[in-house]
Amino acid sequence: MSPNGARVFVFLQEKGIEIPVEMIDIPGGGTRTEAFSKLNSLGQVPVLELDDGSHLAESVAICRYLESLYPEPALFGQTDKEKAFVDMWCRRMELWLFNVAGDVGLHEIPFFAEVVNQNADYAADRREVYLHRLKWLNDELADGRTYLVNDRFSMADIIGMGMLLVAAFVNLHVPETLVHAKRWEAALMARGSFPKMPGSADAS
Template identity: 45%
Template structure:
């Protein structure tokens, strides 16, 4: 197998996931700033020109970070990061989607609609980006209320891909000047717990 990856939140999610599993794979760094994601050979792997991409030994190509993580979960089931039974799997899926749709999307929209890097990818609306920037603290405040029950991780007692996704949201927010508000004690404790794991440095 080979992982095509680079700078960015989705590659980071997969690297953290791999580190939690103790998985090492050959990696090919794709440099967006050099346009390597638009090279013909790479577009044969992913026609959307996005990373990460997992190439299996039989030639099968898997794109999208969560899909890659699901494959790695199936092939390396310990420790489980998608839950262990029907209820825990559903809760992990729920919280991973919430992290993506509520927080990741909000922060990502700021980047998409302000950074020159994305100006050829979509019609940018800076006013929308500013609205999303202002909304980001309210998204974290929502999560703070959800974590007020004292559970250590998003989906319950065990670390999961939902914590990886939400943790990377915090990292991405910092990169664009949208830090988690200091007043949100529950989120801050959870964030410190996630960042204390060795996998955070993946």
């Protein structure tokens, strides 16, 4: 399962939403077909087909749309202030950590050689940046909170789950010395919705 697809699956599980799902064979080129390009011209998953036949891409956009249909539990925040902080932390997790781990994969995994001009030195730099930013996250969580926003599980934590999944694919892990980040990681992994990590006994 792709990390972005995993976000939507986690969201669905946390909400208790059941919708028909069609799995795409990404390694087999399923997102690079003409048929799939009609669903998403960028050739990326996930894609949500709406009742009117239109197709919504981008995981956060899909989850926000589903939140409007199924408002409880509120995963994008309850009050206006909390919603703003969830948005802030979604951006932080996406730009500061998820994308950095993703860059490592883009420049190291052979599948993506057709997508980018892979650069091993850049990948090595991104690894260092990722670990540096984990230290920043550790400091942010030093107040002892379990989750990123108001100590309530939110979409920001779901993006964090995706980040951990991407990182695991390229053998990037939260160091044991970062005790606050490890506490947050453990809280996410304890949730029944947490995606199976690469290398786990029941990972598919």
